[in-house]
Amino acid sequence: MSAESTKRPLGQWLVLGTGVTLLGLGEYLGLFWAPPEMAMGDVMRIIYVHVPSGWLALVAFLSTAIFSGLYLRTKTPRYDHIADASAKTGTVFNAMSLATGMIWAKPTWGVWWSWDPRLSFTLIMFLLYVAYSALRRFVDDTESRARWAAVYGIFASVSLPLVYYSANWFRSLHQPHSTPQTVDASMKLPLRINAFAFLFLMIWFIWRRYELLRADAAHESTPPPA
Amino acid sequence: MNATLFATLVAIVKKDLLIEWRTRARLSALVFFSVAALLMFSFALGADIQTMRDHAGGYLWLGLLFASVLALSEAFRVEAENRALEAVLLTPADARAVYLGKALANALLLLLLGALLVPMMLVLYDVGLDGPLHALRLLAVVALGVFAISAPGTLLAAISTNAKSKDLLLPVLLFPLLVPVLLAAVKATALVIAGDPMGDAFTWLSLLVAFNVVYWALGFLLFPSVVDE
């Protein structure tokens, strides 16, 4: 098992390569090719990192919820590792989304932080998954840790629709969430490319993290000789 | 041969309420704590009566939230003390019924606390109510809120009781989960207190109902995974 994890499979290289290539392309298009937005000007270009990182945080946390459910059903440690890897990766994307959002907020609204629902719920989501990781650190027994984290991972996922729909549900100053349908065609392309770039990078992150966790668990799951 | 789900639920609720009654000194300490919290909010914010009136709902819910963390961890300290919960589960009681029973008992306890805190809030923050119907509406909001706190709270208390640094872990796990609930409860309370010209209260109340449905259902389904290794 250790030999397997030190020799990286071809698929992993492909995923990483695709992600990096798309990211390069998306960043170029977003920063230099796409026109500035009419109302907001160039500052709109922050969308190309802000929005994909927000989306992919949601996707990663969704993956945590799904694999938590699978773990509770099957008690297969592999699913627990994927759920854990997804949560940690999602937290990184979530932090990135928050930070870039703040950088965007300053020139647009004049403040680093505004308590609009979308922003607040994104912060709460971040805290939830930090708490998820904290819970894992507070439990020594491997089986209990996996079960309790899975339960919390499912509970925490209740926040995902809140974040996703908050901009529409509550009257707020955050623009309705950006999708390729709500922005102009020339902005669509870099946004889409970067979203896919982030998706591939996220898959690579989760994959890599999962391998590390599995390697950690491998030497724990074999009992000593009788 | 074993008790049905409902009989188990009733037995657990009865047991928990009986323990609360036997340890009523603990209960009154909890009431004292939440009243002290309400007082501290007014001291911390200065004696501006208009500010206090505007934010009365927020203080009430913060007081209830802090008290609920203490109440919930107490409720599971009792279970963990001699591994009493383990003995209950060995009978073998249905863990889902045990969950419903404990969550219900916790909710009732918090409701009692809320019913005691509401008049305190009315007096301390100079909030007026017009008539018993108004008071009943306020109590209904409090009930919806504390049930939405108790459902995830009971489950997370069961987890944190068995983890390291349990007193620290419970609020870390619980608070972010409850922010949306708190938000809805505070808004609904404020609208009930100050009047609701736009008819917004219904939206917030529906949100509270939705949280209740989701959290109680999740708790019911997931609690066996928490306590059964």
Place this chain on the structure above:
Amino acid sequence: MVAQPYTLLGAAAEVGSGVLEGHWGFVWAAHALGLATLLGYGLYLVVKKPKG
């Protein structure tokens, strides 16, 4: 300045000279932060060794 096509050099010069009316400073900061996060997390996962 809105319609002006940007080059890497031009934009960098603009940031350097402290001209922020177009808010390019914020754009660069956000993108740099994002890319640095991705790179940093990726490197961390490559360097990190399993326990034991």
Place this chain on the structure above:
Amino acid sequence: MSAQAIQVDGVSKRYGARWALVRTSLQINAGESVMLTGHNGSGKTTLLRLMAGLTAPSVGALRVFDRDVVRERQAARTAVALLSHQSGHYDDLSAAENLRLHAALLGRDTQAIDELLARVRLRERADTPVRQFSAGMKKRLSLARVMLKRPKIVLLDEPFGELDPEGMADVETWIAEERKAGTTIVLATHWIDQGRRLSDREVRLTNGRLV
């Protein structure tokens, strides 16, 4: 019914970084009485908790009357009762109230409770909160709870500990009766003489391994 009451199949159990039980296999027939010996920390308690379905094996499987203790937990748990180091009582409730709770959970009527309390010599203290009980009295009450369940398999973790001579004699009598009635018994104890009198064979654990 299968002749096998308990089947332990290549079971290992890890707590954190420590292996409490290592590659253990053991068959116990229905109606058999087995004594479990070993030093403190040798894995006796872990083995009993695994048999009761209170904890799942990290590796391997356990079956109780052919029911997997993890997958068919309720069925397996119905068959066993565990007398453990932890009393399992609610200290704020009285002895009778604790038993009444368990009677309600077991779906039994509460008629037998008086008799059970008399049996473990706690009738006079029936309405005293358990918090005021001595360790020996708590043990007696735990025993009454096991009796209330009337299980097919009794798992006893140090049943003689903390008891006075009279209490020990009571427990010995009760175990002997259960044995005669065909109950399967697993008895973990340091009291070798009593244990040998009450069991058909002896199994020894060292460092989580069967010897």
